[in-house]
Amino acid sequence: MSEEKSFSMSETANFIHECIKNDLGENTQNIVTRFPPEPNGYLHIGSAKAVYTNFRMAEIYGGKCNLRFDDTNPMREDVEYVNSIKNDIEWLGFKLGDRIFYASDYFDKMYNCAVKLIEKGKAFVCDLTAEQIKEYRGTLSTPGKESPFRNRTIEENLRLFSAMKNGEFKDGEKTLRAKIDMFRPNINMRDPIIYRIAHVTHHNSGDKWCIYPMYDYAHPLEDAFEGITHSLCSIEFEDHRPLYDWFINELDFEVKPRQIEFAKFYIKNTVMGKRYLRQLVENNEVDGWDDPRMVTLAGLRRRGYTPEALRNFLEQTGVSKAMSVVDYSYLEHFAREDLKTKSKVIMAVLDPIKVVITNYPEGKVEMLEIENNQENEAMGTRLVPFSKELYVERDDFMEDAPSKFFRLSVGKEVRFKGAYFITCNEVVKDKSGNIIQLNCTYDEETRSGSGFNGRKVKGTIHWVSAQHAVKIEARLFDFLVFSDDSEQGYHKNPSSIVKMQNAYAEPCVNEANYDDRFQFIRNGYFCLDSRDSRPGALVFNRIVPLKSSYKPE
């Protein structure tokens, strides 16, 4: 990554930079941040912002960032997710090394801290049922009331908590609660539950525990245990900060981590919620967590987005406290910009129509040399076969063309990219009137590279030699949903994927690797589908189309 550019995050997120500098003074390199996902799903582009913000801040100041699996609720977690999360973060370009931690590794320390709180008279074992606790909590606008078990003796609390740990009670029978204040307007402070009983096998700690700490209790402790200086999280946790600070203070940690919140972002016409993504996967509405239409990192990767494009997007999109809804076109911009000079530019015809060059010798094949990327000469050239029968894009022909149509039409001359000027003379139709072939002639003089300068032509179109072309499938994507004013806020797009199964590409695609990206000239950027493409049956995903200022009438 380029260093000049990489500092632009310091042009935004200034409220974070200010805190860091105030707290650390000259020693900003001591910063330690963390990204703490619960391993209960795949990372998506929204989570990537939290990944990026935490890792990037540490990177900017030369500090450290931990990946910590916040696995305090065993009923919804799975190792499949821990592996995908590690993989996705490294794919984004952040080195994890020995900085991978598990909240579940701290269960002993957390238990001891809870005992300490009980001993200080700051926590108690409560027998209220879930419904009662809800009732006692009060509402947004009315205060709560105190639990009748709030004033148990320290000795009794200690004995009961130990019994909870030893499995003497059933799920839900008892909880451990912090003793704070049932009358606070901030509901998080109304004697929050800090331990619950769950006789469930944990993916990491197995059956060692049947009590598990709640997020609000576990999180500040995890941060403190790891020496986190700045805990950068999304803004819905702002109301939890007083509780976070309460635990840090009550437990007398030497270094006090500080929580700073930033706003989440949304993308227009995109549902990012984990619940929704999971539902799409479970209902088989998509082809897994890595479906190219999904905004999971796995999906974006399979779609062909590069980590550089994502990082630039996250960088430029900024970090603030104001909720934002970013246009998808902003993401697309960074994808094109990244791919522009590093992709081989080749020709593929997605929706073919046959062209016969009537005055071109039967059986003749010319190998034309065409540059791989006009803006990057280092990418060299390749040889592309040209022959009597070609395919061009159906869209590139029009029978009754308006004057602003610079492509093929009867009587009009256009340039075939890297080849000759071609004039269309005749349209061949089948019985039902569908165009099945265009008969054209070429002008030998106009061969590309010959220096021909006799006349100019307005349009250049791409083509592929019929006998040499490789038949491919090209998949074109659109939004899974469109935003609307309905109650749920969106409706499904019935045509979010279009499979062009009769597409043809230059022979060179046979040598394509899974991590290659191509520009199919005038059609957009494509890459092989890592799941469905195989030799002999290539499947390409369109990463992003090219921009176009052409407006059909």
Added chain:
RNA sequence: AGGGCUGUCGCCAAGCGGUAAGGCACCAGACUUUGACUCUGGCAUUUCGUAGGUUCAAAUCCUGCCAGCCCUGCCA
């Protein structure tokens, strides 16, 4: 007896009392063997959610109002 946070161009976003950066999108033009790229120009001054106030001076400070988001899981 509700609390917290946020409002600067269509979308992001700088701005921290001295007279509205930048990017995306869009529009116009130039160039072009991709209608791409690139380049040039345009794009918030009856203006910073709104109404008042303080000040020589306000997007920046104060007050009221309005709008949006979050909070009543033994989820994170």
